[in-house]
Amino acid sequence: MEATVPDLWMPGAERLPIGDVAPTDGGPAKAIAHITWDRNASRAKPQDLVPYANLRSYFAENASGRAVAPHLLWDPFTGQTAQFFPANSRSLSLKDGPGGTRTNRAGSVVIQVEALFFPWCRVKGKVYESLVNTPCEGWDKLCDWAASWGVADSWPMGRPTGFTGKRDEKIWSTRGGWFAHAHVPENDHTDPGSWPGFPADPKPPAGSSGTKQYETFPGTAWFIKGRRSPVVARMHDRLVAVGCDRYKSGTNKDTIGSGDVASYEAFQRKLGFTGSAATWPPGPASWSKLKVPKAPKG
CATH class of the missing domain: 1.10.101 (Muramoyl-pentapeptide Carboxypeptidase; domain 1)
Structure with a gap:
């Protein structure tokens, strides 16, 4: 039986190719989680979420935006997704200093996802502190597409739970899976702050409080x-x-x-x-x- 060839373009995403494609360097397949963080808000002063159309146009049509474009722009409130590079090309959302790892290319794929979100954004009158508090519409399809390219359902440096950096060159160079922007060498960003769980993760039983207990690591x-x-x-x-x-x-x-x-x-x-x-x-x-x-x- 022939192996299924994964789609270069995520099914259901709007295709907006901006050109400037370039190969990756090979190695463990990675996906990088970002948030757009286009406004600074606070608990005391929440701000309206920037419209999806604005970011879509920024990455697709604006020279400055194209220079830092990811593979995907994802709206977790509606599930809308736009794709600017095919999966087998590097994208441009990571800083890449001279020498060292080529951050945007360091894997068989390095799929970069910009979630339309900033802390304390307001949508239809409701304020959201963290990305995981949003509906996360379309996350299951996005995750499945990344998995079709070999991206494991794992966070080698831990699933992000706050805006702190944690960088380890050895883990970055030898492991595949999902990485926060806060995990990437040569970068100083601390986003995304949080990210939804994998669709295949065990779900709490119906009617439970969601506090199912698991065995702690015995050593x-x-x-x-x-x-x-x-x-x-x-x-x-x-x-x-x-x-x-x-x-x-x-x-x-x-x-x-x-x-x-x-x-x-x-x-x-x-x-x-x-x-x-x-x-x-x-x-x-x-x-x-x-x-x-x-x-x-x-």
Whole structure:
């Protein structure tokens, strides 16, 4: 069976090619999360969101805008999306200093997304402090399109939860997945501040408060072959659920064995880990992504 070729242009997005295409450098597939942050507002002084049409025209038609254009402009309030570069081209939203990593090209793809948002923006009379508080319309389609290009559903430097920078050259150069603008070397921006969860993340059960509890990371020394625990059985079930079943048997699933090692390493590779970072034993970053549920009470 022939492999499916991903779309250069995101299905459903408005195509506004601005030219100036150039290849990427190869390596782990990345996506970069930005916000437009085109007005400075505050809790005391919120401001109306800049119209989507303004930013669309800025990136598509204005020389200054084209010089810093992303792949995608995304309106999380309506789901409208405009695309300015094909997926296999670099875009221009990141600073790229002389020498060092070529930030806009550092992956097989480096898909850059500008969410139309700034903190304390006002839309139809309602004020939004964080991007995650918006409807996030169209995020599932955008995420699926990035995944079709090999971008893993993971945040190698952590999903952004505030406007602080966190940059690590080694992680940037060796890992794929989603990065905040605040994570990119040679850049000083601290956006996006927050970003929606991945569509495939486990959802709280219907009628719950959304506070489902997961097993905390027990430490690398805990993961020794032969350990028997109900946590191991629930880890087994989660690895199967996320498509990383490398088990040869379903017996003794509460005991760590070779199937757990192979399955967990497959999960780490799925997240974008490579080399020694993708080998057993589990680490805290991948464990938090697996979301092994705690035993039900009662």
